Amino acid sequence: MLSQATMSQPRGAVRPFATVPPQPASLNSLFGGQPIETFEPGTAVFWEGDDARHVFEVVEGVLRVFRILSDGRRIITGFIYPGDLLGVSLKDQYLYTAEAVTRTKLRRYEHGRFQDEINRSPELRPQLFACLCDEMAAAQDQMVLLARKSAEERVASFLLVIARRLGDDARQPVIEIPMTRLDMADYLGLTIETVSRTMTRLTNCGVIAPSSRHAMVVRKLGKLAALAGEIDADDKSAAGVGAVQQAVWPQ
Amino acid sequence: MLSQATMSQPRGAVRPFATVPPQPASLNSLFGGQPIETFEPGTAVFWEGDDARHVFEVVEGVLRVFRILSDGRRIITGFIYPGDLLGVSLKDQYLYTAEAVTRTKLRRYEHGRFQDEINRSPELRPQLFACLCDEMAAAQDQMVLLARKSAEERVASFLLVIARRLGDDARQPVIEIPMTRLDMADYLGLTIETVSRTMTRLTNCGVIAPSSRHAMVVRKLGKLAALAGEIDADDKSAAGVGAVQQAVWPQ
DNA sequence: GCGAAGTTGTGACGGTTTGTAACAGCCGCG
DNA sequence: CGCGGCTGTTACAAACCGTCACAACTTCGC
Structure with a gap:
């Protein structure tokens, strides 16, 4: 399992991860x-x-x-x-x-x-x-995600990595999610119900929009990054989703 | 973080630089x-x-x-x-x-x-x-531990790894735990309270016995391995220490 | 010896997540 | 066209763990 196009996500707001495409003589x-x-x-x-x-x-x-x-x-x-x-x-x-x-x-x-x-x-x-x-x-x-991130942050992180793998030029990229909900759940340390609920919430607040069964549009990439726990929590433009927002950032 | 198999420290062994070209062996x-x-x-x-x-x-x-x-x-x-x-x-x-x-x-x-x-x-x-x-x-x-193991399994897994690091196949090894409860919690994706409670339970059912503040004796290595989720769950000798055992020690 | 700060242990309570359902949507098949 | 099978969604109660609070203990400094 050597990810060349790695699933690594940038940590901290400042470090975009420039992934190198596979070299021909490689x-x-x-x-x-x-x-x-x-x-x-x-x-x-x-x-x-x-x-x-x-x-x-x-x-x-x-x-x-x-x-x-x-x-x-x-x-x-x-x-x-x-x-x-x-x-x-x-x-x-x-x-x-x-x-x-x-x-x-x-x-x-x-x-x-x-x-x-x-x-x-x-x-x-x-x-x-x-x-x-x-x-x-x-x-x-992944250890950071599993050890300390909430269900919403986990799903957001996952979607974010997939979106960035495509090449982040598109501000509203269409992302393919070939795996099932069960795969996502077993990858994120959640259950399928929690994954499903969380994706519904993300849809309801306009961050993502389902396109087909295994594809979706990321409408608010910045907000997705915020929800993934990458940005500072007091960033006002990075508010939470729905009812959970109150519980997580009670200001 | 690169665990080498050998823990040897050739401290006093000075390489005779006149004889051997700079090609270190390890x-x-x-x-x-x-x-x-x-x-x-x-x-x-x-x-x-x-x-x-x-x-x-x-x-x-x-x-x-x-x-x-x-x-x-x-x-x-x-x-x-x-x-x-x-x-x-x-x-x-x-x-x-x-x-x-x-x-x-x-x-x-x-x-x-x-x-x-x-x-x-x-x-x-x-x-x-x-x-x-x-x-x-x-x-x-660690990903397996964080994604799917319960608090008890996490603590048991952690203690087991430490016990095995010592290598001595003592059946009741004395293990040093130099880190604080907070360190353990942040490593296992738990809180200090949960770590503390779990260790108390492990003590109450005789799996471990505190020796000093940062050391303990593993009294039942097999049971610890069972609790760590390594053995089959229907192994009767490997019962849990949760509700079942509380019935046995009802204080 | 004494007090302050840090660490650890214990209890009550609440919240996020899970587990168990039932239901809806998609698909292939007869 | 209707039928199961599968996947995905939603609802509700339950469980586990986290949060909060406080006490016991150690360590350190004075």
Whole structure:
């Protein structure tokens, strides 16, 4: 789960995160000669505990990466998008399950050979390290979200990251949300009901507008960023949503 | 935050520079020649947003690594122990603040030179890579904890990790908890009250026994593991300490 | 020895979120 | 066209945890 187009979100108001598009002579070119494999929605690429024999590059589609507790609780630790790498780890076994959310096309690379290539190339190495650091930053953002953010902030943060992945030029971007509510809930540490309720509130106050079942328009990107907990709470232009606003910022 | 497998400190071992070319065998030996700096409890090594000029090796003591939301909420993303590396990142700025919990001794290495050494040495690279993977695995564990575990499971998981860090397979290990309840709360995504109450419950049902203010004995390691959510829930020997056990100890 | 400040433990109360429903919308199928 | 199956939405009661308050305790300084 190496997010090149990382899910990292800027922290603090001041630091926009300039994500670098995949370089042509880059990690991805390693996979150029490999055949493309297709995975239908819901099918697993590998399971937690499988021997980690391959590294994958996502060519097309979206995957979810998750772990499951013994009693069935599922935690999605990330979503993987085209251009990302999957399964990069020095462990003998995969630490998580990877499943296709949409129909997904992958290229496969044998694990040992991948490491050899990395070791050999002084150009690829920094790229891989940068990927790892990006992924680490994303993981820390997620820890912040899960540890201290409210349901509304979590959903807003999630939508914001997706909106920014597209390239934030559009002030009212149309964003695709290929995953189900259950996926979102298991990623954000909430239940589907809470996700649903929160999205309804965001719709009611005009921040977002549903476009189709798995797409929407972000009407107020700034307000979304405010709700995500990125801006100072006393910023008056960043008021909360509906009844919750009173409870959260009682001024 | 880079937990290395080895906690060895070759303090007195001075490398005979006349015989061996500068190709250190382990990451820690890189820092061997650097002077030791001391940080008193509560003092910061660096702040989030500082230019990332150095990499540190922890020689002695414990640090907390955290981020703070704009309204003051603090999230501790990890604790750093002797033998760990601190500040390894390819970012220009530190992504978090690092503060001494106890009196801490560090060695400092200039960031650019650290990268050069890593790039040059085919021995160090896999070590650093393994460290990053370990850190990534820990981050995922933490995401699981924060997203889906109950207060009791979180505290139990935390104590379990500390108990296992000691490595001695003593069945009733004495564990040191140098951090305050507030640190634990901000690490586990709870409040100090909840942490306090949960530890009291664990004490009441004999899983742990307080030894001093910042130390305790783990009396039932297996039960602690069960409470941490690692074992199957229908394992009868691993009953909860909540309502069920309150019936057994009705004071 | 004494008081102040910080840390920790305990209780009562309330709020956010969850769990359990029932219901509505979308889709493929016969 | 009507039918289940699935996903998503809404409502209500319950649970867990957070908030507030206060007491006990330690640590430090004087």
